[in-house]
Amino acid sequence: MQETAWMVSLVLMLMITFGVIFVAINSHKREEEYGPLVKRAYGFRTKLFWVVALVFLPAMIFNLMDLPYDVSRAAGKGSPQVINVTGHMWYWEMDRDQVNAGQPVEIHVTSADVNHGFGIYDTDMRLVAQAQAMPGYTNVIRHTFNKEGTYKVLCMEYCGVAHHNMMTEIKVGNL
Ligand SMILES: [Cu+2]
Numbered sequence: 001m002q003e004t005a006w007m008v009s010l011v012l013m014l015m016i017t018f019g020v021i022f023v024a025i026n027s028h029k030r031e032e033e034y035g036p037l038v039k040r041a042y043g044f045r046t047k048l049f050w051v052v053a054l055v056f057l058p059a060m061i062f063n064l065m066d067l068p069y070d071v072s073r074a075a076g077k078g079s080p081q082v083i084n085v086t087g088h089m090w091y092w093e094m095d096r097d098q099v100n101a102g103q104p105v106e107i108h109v110t111s112a113d114v115n116h117g118f119g120i121y122d123t124d125m126r127l128v129a130q131a132q133a134m135p136g137y138t139n140v141i142r143h144t145f146n147k148e149g150t151y152k153v154l155c156m157e158y159c160g161v162a163h164h165n166m167m168t169e170i171k172v173g174n175l
Pocket residue numbers: 087115116117155156157158159163166
């Protein structure tokens with residue numbers, strides 16, 4: 001089996017080598033023949049460039065306008081409500097757990113030990129926002145809670161035996 005594989009690779013290597021030598025020898029022989037062809041290809045390339053530029057540039061700008069970052073920042077009258085979160089094995093430490101509905105919230109998520117996943121679920125247990133809780137790094141969630149209620153926070157990354165106990169709540173209401 002190994003012998004066969006070796007023979008096949010040897011044959012392929014030889015074929016590639018001969019191919020490279022053939023191209024190298026012939027490369028400067030027929031410059032005149034290729035001249036018009038090259039010109040045509042370059043012309044096509046220029047046209048293609050403009051088609052791509054004219055189609056994709058507006059499409060890209062249109063798509064970038066949909067990014068939520070600017071909207072969430074502009075929506076806030078004044079400063080956002082900041083929650084600082086640290087994930088521990090196996091609990092969440094939050095410096096506040098009540099926020100106003102309809103007002104932007106900025107959640108700074110980090111971890112004191114291993115990676116955790118900070119996931120926020122609404123009253124129907126649908127995921128509304130999430131970020132990785134990483135040691136030595138702070139991820140920021142920008143979210144505006146429009147519906148009042150008690151939102152559940154669950155750990156979204158398995159982090160040890162009591163991972164399932166990493167639950168807390170965020171109360172969204174009218175303060
Ligand atoms: Cu966890």
